[in-house]
Amino acid sequence: MNNALTISELTKTYKDFVLDKVSFSVPEGSIVGLIGENGAGKSTTINAALGLIQKDAGYISIMGKEELDNDTKEQIGVVFDGSNYPEILSPKRLNRVMKNIYHSWDEHTYMSLLQKFSLPADKQISQFSKGMKMKLAISVALSHNSKLLILDEATSGLDPVIRDDILDMLLDFVQDEEHSILVSSHITSDLEKIADYIVFIHEGQVVFFKPKDELTEQYGIIKCGAAQFDALDKSDIIVYRKMDYEWQILVSDREEMQRKYPKAMVVPATIDEIMLLYVKGER
Ligand SMILES: Nc1ncnc2c1ncn2[C@@H]1O[C@H](COP(=O)(O)OP(=O)(O)OP(=O)(O)O)[C@@H](O)[C@H]1O
Numbered sequence: 001m002n003n004a005l006t007i008s009e010l011t012k013t014y015k016d017f018v019l020d021k022v023s024f025s026v027p028e029g030s031i032v033g034l035i036g037e038n039g040a041g042k043s044t045t046i047n048a049a050l051g052l053i054q055k056d057a058g059y060i061s062i063m064g065k066e067e068l069d070n071d072t073k074e075q076i077g078v079v080f081d082g083s084n085y086p087e088i089l090s091p092k093r094l095n096r097v098m099k100n101i102y103h104s105w106d107e108h109t110y111m112s113l114l115q116k117f118s119l120p121a122d123k124q125i126s127q128f129s130k131g132m133k134m135k136l137a138i139s140v141a142l143s144h145n146s147k148l149l150i151l152d153e154a155t156s157g158l159d160p161v162i163r164d165d166i167l168d169m170l171l172d173f174v175q176d177e178e179h180s181i182l183v184s185s186h187i188t189s190d191l192e193k194i195a196d197y198i199v200f201i202h203e204g205q206v207v208f209f210k211p212k213d214e215l216t217e218q219y220g221i222i223k224c225g226a227a228q229f230d231a232l233d234k235s236d237i238i239v240y241r242k243m244d245y246e247w248q249i250l251v252s253d254r255e256e257m258q259r260k261y262p263k264a265m266v267v268p269a270t271i272d273e274i275m276l277l278y279v280k281g282e283r
Pocket residue numbers: 014015016017036037038039040041042043044045
């Protein structure tokens with residue numbers, strides 16, 4: 001399988017922050033969710049991948065190319081949180097601008113997406129709600145023959161109905177095996193619905209890059225008291241956290257753990273819980 005995006009040992013140093021040898025890939029036809037706390041380095045990773053900031057070291061290739069030519073750039077659809085276009089324009093006028101920017105601009109797709117999203121073509125973007133602006137940005141990203149979509153916090157602040165519409169569109173987009181998506185989000189439940197892989201960045205480093213199903217179907221949390229915790233084989237523990245009255249222990253194979261410790265309560269873990277345990281737990 002080819003990768004739409006490969007990032008290897010990406011390093012970027014700011015005064016108070018180091019993005020440290022970040023490596024992961026976005027296989028063609030897949031959705032990769034990028035998660036991590038505020039300031040973990042998600043946007044820095046995305047900006048470096050897009051060439052918007054200079055990397056200090058590491059290797060990045062998009063659709064097999066290290067240097068992005070104009071054709072490859074056209075095939076990347078980008079959606080950032082917040083305002084993506086001049087607010088004075090209307091979607092209709094934006095169409096004329098985009099026609100001049102993208103050779104592969106597909107007016108028909110764009111207009112039908114505006115309709116699908118119920119976006120008024122003649123209204124100034126400044127009068128759009130946040131959700132409408134986001135839908136507009138996604139409509140643009142999907143109207144220039146994009147093969148790779150990169151969305152940085154594109155669904156934050158949107159209501160569940162709009163988010164669900166957008167998630168459906170993203171799933172539709174990757175039905176074509178040549179299409180791929182990298183999406184950063186704090187709403188991990190959204191990523192649980194659509195992502196094939198999850199990359200978790202913490203303090204500038206990749207903690208894991210794993211198939212989502214492995215996390216949601218195999219990982220688990222043992223919930224127990226002090227005596228049971230002491231009796232656990234320490235090599236079974238990925239991280240643990242002591243709460244008020246119970247210990248929570250992250251394990252990589254909950255069924256095996258249930259067999260090994262039949263008296264323990266072993267429950268499935270959400271991606272949020274996995275993230276929290278990694279960030280707040282001890283090793
Ligand atoms: N231009 C810059 N100069 C100095 N430091 C920067 C710059 N851009 C980002 N940083 C720092 O890099 C760190 C990572 O920021 P980044 O925006 O990548 O995090 P993030 O994971 O996207 O966070 P959030 O979820 O809050 O958007 C932060 O500490 C930030 O202050």
